Amino acid sequence: MSEATSLPIYIQISEMLMREIIAGRLLDGERLLPERNLAKSLNISVGTLRKALKDLEQKGALFRKHGSGNYVKFNTKFDSIYSFFRVELIDGGGLPSAKNLDINLVQKPKTAPFFGESNKCLRIRRLRFLDDQPCVLEEIHLDSMKTNGHKFDQISQSVYLFYKDTLNLRIMSAKDSATLLPVPSWAPEEFKLAHDNETVCIERLANDQFGAPVEFSRSWIDTKVARYTARISCLLYTSPSPRDS
Numbered sequence: 544m545s546e547a548t549s550l551p552i553y554i555q556i557s558e559m560l561m562r563e564i565i566a567g568r569l570l571d572g573e574r575l576l577p578e579r580n581l582a583k584s585l586n587i588s589v590g591t592l593r594k595a596l597k598d599l600e601q602k603g604a605l606f607r608k609h610g611s612g613n614y615v616k617f618n619t620k621f622d623s624i625y626s627f628f629r630v631e632l633i634d635g636g637g638l639p640s641a642k643n644l645d646i647n648l649v650q651k652p653k654t655a656p657f658f659g660e661s662n663k664c665l666r667i668r669r670l671r672f673l674d675d676q677p678c679v680l681e682e683i684h685l686d687s688m689k690t691n692g693h694k695f696d697q698i699s700q701s702v703y704l705f706y707k708d709t710l711n712l713r714i715m716s717a718k719d720s721a722t723l724l725p726v727p728s729w730a731p732e733e734f735k736l737a738h739d740n741e742t743v744c745i746e747r748l749a750n751d752q753f754g755a756p757v758e759f760s761r762s763w764i765d766t767k768v769a770r771y772t773a774r775i776s777c778l779l780y781t782s783p784s785p786r787d788s
Contacts, residue, residue: 549640550700553594555625556585560595561604561623564615565774566635571617573607578613584700602785624701628715629745630671630679630764631772635774637673640701641681644668644731649689656748658756659686667698670734671762677733678769680726683760689751714758717749721771726763736765 550558563569575581575596581654582592599605602623606616625639644669651661658664664684671679683702689712699705706712724744726736736742742763749758764771 545733550624550704553591553598554586555596555638556592557602558565558624559636559723561598561602562625562631563636564604564617566631566772568635569615573615574611575613575615579720590716598664601777605755609711616763624704627703627714627749628671629719629771629773630673630769632673632676632678632769637676637769639700640672640675641669642672643698644670644729646695646698648690648692651684652759655684655759656756658684658748658759659688660686663687663692664759667702669687671704671763671787673769676768677735680730680734680763680766681760682762683726683758689757713752713756714749715752715754717747719771719773720746722746724761724763731765734763734765735762735767742766743771 549555560569569575576584578589578592578596582589585592596605596607600607603618604616606614608614619686628639631637632702643684647666648663649665651658657677662732664687667681667683667685669681670682671681672679685706689706689710695705695709702707703714710772722744723741725739725741726734728738730736730738743766745762745764747758747760751757
């Protein structure tokens with residue numbers, strides 16, 4: 544069993560705060576706690592917090608008023624490492640982390656949809672956590688042509704960041720389908736659901752920057768801890784006035 548490479552603390556904090564904004568627990572225009580108070584509540588140094596806040600500002604999730612403080616800025620195009628990770632704690636939000644269970648080159652599962660020309664894939668099995676609570680069991684299959692047939696012993700906590708930085712691969716879109724599937728036999732004891740118990744499973748077919756399907760994954764969710772959440776927004780349509788026609 545191998546541990547996932549940890550993200551820098553300031554990135555973890557930035558992503559945690561962004562997920563709180565997306566979940567609606569930090570509201571648009573809300574003022575954050577003073578920096579020293581917020582750093583103390585997160586058990587980090589003020590310097591680390593300031594790096595996290597700068598990252599949030601660069602991603603368009605925060606704005607600063609000189610002499611006043613830091614304010615939440617909500618938008619629909621957050622550049623988040625975990626933008627495709629749609630699982631949250633029951634009450635919303637949660638800081639994601641992961642532990643690799645097994646990484647191997649294997650034959651593609653026969654039940655998977657088409658996702659690349661190779662008959663092999665890099666299979667990544669992981670246990671996902673939110674705020675250190677185990678909540679999602681993942682099995683990810685990436686077309687082996689995207690890895691040049693290589694196996695990797697270490698993969699970062701954000702698989703899609705690993706794809707981008709190591710494989711020059713970007714996941715740009717995905718189709719998620721919810722179903723009920725039994726928990727697989729390889730689930731570790733940390734995942735509280737027993738083998739063969741049915742639970743919500745999200746099947747994802749993901750496309751690269753060229754629009755081609757390259758990855759198929761399954762994510763079993765412990766629904767006592769977390770839930771899958773998709774937020775939908777729309778533009779208000781206003782009929783044109785007679786003058787505009």
